[in-house]
Amino acid sequence: MRKLSYGMNVTVDGYISAHGPGHLSPSGDIGWSVPSDELFQWWLEREQANSLSLYGRKLWETMSSYWPTGDEQLNATAAQVEFARNWRSTPKVVFSSTIEKVDWNTRVVNGDAVAEITRLKAEDGGPMAIGGATLAGTALQAGLIDEYLLVTHPVLVGGGTPFFVALDNWVNLELVEKTAFPDGVLLTRYEKRR
Numbered sequence: 149m150r151k152l153s154y155g156m157n158v159t160v161d162g163y164i165s166a167h168g169p170g171h172l173s174p175s176g177d178i179g180w181s182v183p184s185d186e187l188f189q190w191w192l193e194r195e196q197a198n199s200l201s202l203y204g205r206k207l208w209e210t211m212s213s214y215w216p217t218g219d220e221q222l223n224a225t226a227a228q229v230e231f232a233r234n235w236r237s238t239p240k241v242v243f244s245s246t247i248e249k250v251d252w253n254t255r256v257v258n259g260d261a262v263a264e265i266t267r268l269k270a271e272d273g274g275p276m277a278i279g280g281a282t283l284a285g286t287a288l289q290a291g292l293i294d295e296y297l298l299v300t301h302p303v304l305v306g307g308g309t310p311f312f313v314a315l316d317n318w319v320n321l322e323l324v325e326k327t328a329f330p331d332g333v334l335l336t337r338y339e340k341r342r
Contacts, residue, residue, distance in 0.1 A: 151275045155297025157181035166305035184330040204280025205244040285313030302332040
């Protein structure tokens with residue numbers, strides 16, 4: 149059975165993206181989450197360890213707007229070049245009812261996300277990562293996530309898109325890793341207790 153991880157950059161008050169200044173603009177501001185070189189390298193190594201990436205529509209649109217040519221960008225670091233190459237080559241599944249055409253080693257699922265993620269977890273293969281608050285929330289509520297990675301940045305934004313959704317039942321976790329990065333960023337990795 150494959151392991152499913154959910155990890156993102158998050159604010160101290162629990163958001164993965166913030167409302168704009170004065171809360172007048174919609175969610176989507178992630179300017180607070182620019183990674184240090186050390187943190188970017190850590191994310192790269194996590195991505196290289198995954199055999200399959202699962203995306204919700206919004207995160208897919210964000211990632212696919214930059215990483216297909218991220219290695220061609222002026223001033224791209226060696227890690228960014230490697231991230232772009234890894235992103236293109238890693239198999240991806242996008243869960244969306246509105247996206248019809250994808251590229252870069254990707255397929256679209258527009259049916260039951262829980263059924264498809266359950267099927268993928270039951271297959272032989274390496275670890276999978278899930279991203280996007282809505283999709284991850286669906287998988288969390290269905291009890292499909294095995295590991296949570298919170299990369300907490302020292303900022304309070306007051307509102308936006310939360311990392312976690314409301315749950316019907318508690319999920320007991322065990323802390324398995326804690327790592328400090330520059331600029332006060334802290335990684336905490338938890339596994340679901342069996």
